[in-house]
Amino acid sequence: MEVGSPVSAVRSQRVVLGNKVCPAVVTIKDGRIHKILPDGEDPDEGGFEVLDMGDSVVMPGIVDCHVHVNEPGRTSWEGFWTATRAAAAGGVTTIVDMPLNSIPPTTTLHNFHEKLREAAGKCFVDTAFWGGVIPGNQHELRPLLNAGVAGFKCFLIHSGVEEFPHVTLSDLHAAMKMLQGTGSVLLFHAELECHQETPELADPCQYTTFLQSRPDVMEMEAIQTIIDLCLQYKVRCHIVHLAAAKPLKMIQKARQAGALLTVETTHHYLNLCAENIPAGATQFKCCPPIRGAANQAKLWSALKDGQIDMVVSDHSPCTPDLKNLGSGDFTKAWGGISSLQFGLPLFWTSATQKGFQLADVVRLLSQETVRLCSLDQQKGSIQPGYDADLVIWDPEREFKIHEADIHHKNKVTPYLGITLRGLVHATVLRGQLVYRDGVFCTEPLGKSILIPARKI
Template sequence: MPFSQPTVIRSRRAVLPDGERPADVLIQDGRIARTAPHGSLAAREGELVDLGDTALLPGLVDTHVHVNEPGRTEWEGFATATRAAAAGGVTTIVDMPLNSIPPTTTVAGLALKRKAADGQAWVDLGFWGGAVPGNLADLEPLHQAGVFGFKSFLAPSGVDEFPHVEAADLEAALAEQARIGALAIIHAEDPAVLAAAPQQPGVHYRDFLASRPADAETAAVARLLDTARRTGARVHVLHVSSAAVLQLLRQAREDGVRVTAETCPHYLTLAAEQVPDGDTAFKCCPPIRDESNRDALWEALGRGEFIAVVSDHSPSTPDLKLLPEYGGSGDFAAAWGGIASLQLGLPAVWTEARRRGHTLADVVRWMSAGPAELVGLSGTKGAIAAGHDADLVAFDPDGGFAVRASGLHHRNPVTPYAGRTLTGAVRATWLRGREVDPAARPFGRQLARPQADPTRFTTATPIPSERA
């Protein structure tokens, strides 16, 4: 349940849609009733939570999370992932369709995913569907059932049950998604370029980086954009790691292609020059590139060329990462590729953003408002505004902390941020007006794409206390 009575949250640093300023925020029945000048809402308006100089942000929306349940829950599950999300100020996630078994490529697979998540979520969550070879007839039923769009890989995904699409598959999938009004989200690396790149196993990060060249991204994005032009599909490029694709995206937008793109905290805060040999916690696909590339991504972010900064949280068990401290070989070629950072994205991005002269309002635009807009939730998520869900974060922008495995809620506390000192600490997270307590029972809801058929997908899973 939300607060039992109206509540005012007061902060001298509230980040509102028109910028940061002192404000009072009135919460009623789990929603934001109104915002008002700082100190203007009297005690009679309700319980007062005064944050002082601690910033008040809208809850983050992370549209790129691999939860992996059911099927690979030992990698990550709904309980652990959503606790980590809440601890990191994330109040809404959208779960990727792969790494779970079965993948979310049919309505039956979606039903199993929903059942696995039921009663386990500390934050609100939705689901992506998958577009893979052979499931063209499943796309419209999945869309009607409430998935937020469809993910495809242009190169092998890393798991056999979610194959990548060839050119003909992509053409057909985008044409169908254009017909039904669905969003296509694409992992864009070109398999031919990857196959031609030097493949040198071992502990040297430079060898792994050479095996996933920037040309693989540019070739894949070019092919995607050509297909989007022909089909009229709305497309979104996932986890852009290479600044070389930016000009392609600019030109496509000028040509009228409906395309957006995202990047991730690890591409903005880490660099190839920093990766120690054998430290496969840094491995992801596409890879973390060099410092000059990172600078170019920041410049593009500042110009508004990315709609979102999202985690691409993709953990595995430590043995699959082949980390030497767990007895592994440190072989980048053989290790699982994925960064675990759901709990750390906000402080990681803020640490670097502040150093580069950006503001909390910028971070909110990239990590809350933008992702909410991407998936059609901007009417209820992503802003401290009247009528929105009271999803809020108390964030100390000056609080520093060293990342320790013992402080992470991820099922497997393996992260390239381990040992780093980050600036910015989440002090409290509220979901629909109720503070999230990981020791209490979860009350997150399952969300459907707006305008989905309500008879095919329940938009809100009752909280456990209401089911009992």
């Protein structure tokens, strides 16, 4: 079957249906899941060409709800064309674009319309959008919601770019009041500035110098602030890219007290640890920082216990010069890691060694992420009526990451040269084959998703 063709049915011995993995035939009609038949039972309607994937795993496409595309304005860092091709190659069928690092940021209705114009005709997978909360834009929030953003993100510390300033406590109170009763969600970059003195003679090329400049107390203090607001206003809140395990106890306590609070972590916090980062290797820099192995083990335990809800990429690319690879100065390098294309194998390579099953992959990389961005009635499950978004992959197959195989615009990544388990063979988007074994659809078939505003 040629890439770009509509798919009428997919057969496999390993189809992930809820908590079960079983032989099945998934039929597709008008871009949506039509029926799920036992293997051996052929579709009764005529004209079906069944895509037989043998023993490959068929599961819902991954929904990565934390992606910085950076278009318009910083398209040299990344853009819709390159980001969504990389997503398709990794079995990601929907991304949710973050509001910052593009110029202008998605903080006004006018800016959102500009973002939509830029995305049109460039996306190989479906794309939804977060809005942003910055000082003074609280009156833009409801118009943005009505226009279809999935929710909002804010920073409690400098965001790294001047056009997306961080919020104060008074800004947050104003935003929370606007979001009450909307059913929307506010995402927080959960670090608060603390006066951490760096020794004068500390070597900026040593990773420990950077790590000590952003201790886990910064996450602790920010998350306490978030919890207080969440309990006061009863607005859904979400902590993006949790790096530190210490705040998990306070998060659990807050949930028990009724806080509508969810938490994500990322592939880099689950796969990389501070002890293994070489001097000058600024491709490992991100914020919050990658912490130590003992902390990482606690993140995995929390994921197993359901204390962390989901795993995302936080794909945050830049041009190679901004990583300061030549000087190796961690204090001056851009903080962000590119991994959108490799999220599934990154997660599976480690998770399979820790007792996670295929159903856990679907839950953590698809079902919980779609719930966060209010796409859970449309995507993230193989059920009749849902979008026919599928990833077809081989969990046992190993491969090595070579620069030539990376489809992100810029190839700087800490994962270059590593060997992973879990090779993506094909990606189906709303019933059309958009990627198969290194070949892409010639034209982008992804859509911009506008999410209807919810009332509660």
